[in-house]
Amino acid sequence: MSLESLFSGVNFASTMNNYCNANGWKIDSLNERKAVIKFGMSSGRKQTLYVIRYESTLEFSVPSMAIFDSENDIPHYLSTLLLKRNAERKIGFWCIEKIGSKHVYSVMQNVEMKLIDSNYFSRVVKALINECDDFEGSLQ
Known part of the structure; x- marks a missing residue:
């Protein structure tokens, strides 16, 4: 079975279960297109990772x-800081994601399904949850 077919419609949920089980992670919610995994961090904070399947890509x-009601409320100095941080990262990039009516700083990675195996999946997940936790630690 090709790596890409591991994430196709009916296989998505079983592949997510297999990859998460291999790392000792418990999936919070799962369907044919989306997985939600929650992590308790050593900082005491919780991080929530979303994996969403698109045509040939997975979005982590x-x-x-850092959530804002409108674009005008977003502190531009913080955006500049995160854009500079993007240049230093090998996995993950910072963006402003619209979630519902809110504007949220999120760390993301988009990966072609054909490139993801269990090890790369684990590296992406760990990189993103740790980066977000580090950022939130610096905010507090």
């Missing part, structure tokens, strides 16, 4: 606690 996303 960890929204931060």
Whole structure:
């Protein structure tokens, strides 16, 4: 079975279960297109990772606690800081994601399904949840 077919419609849920079980992670919710995994961090904070399947791509996303009601409320100095941080990262990039009516700083990674195996999946997940937790630690 090709790596891409591991994430196709009916296989998505079983592949997510297999990859998470291999790392000792418990999936919070799961369907044919989306997985939600919650992590208790050593900082005491919780991080929530979303994996969403698109045509040939998986989107990994960890929204931060930095949530704003409107674009005008977003502190531009913080955006500049995160854009500079993007240049230093090998996995994950910071963006402003619209979730419902809110604007949220999120760290994301988009990966072609054909490139993801269990090890790379684990590296992406760990990189994103740790990056978001580090960022939130610096905010507090």
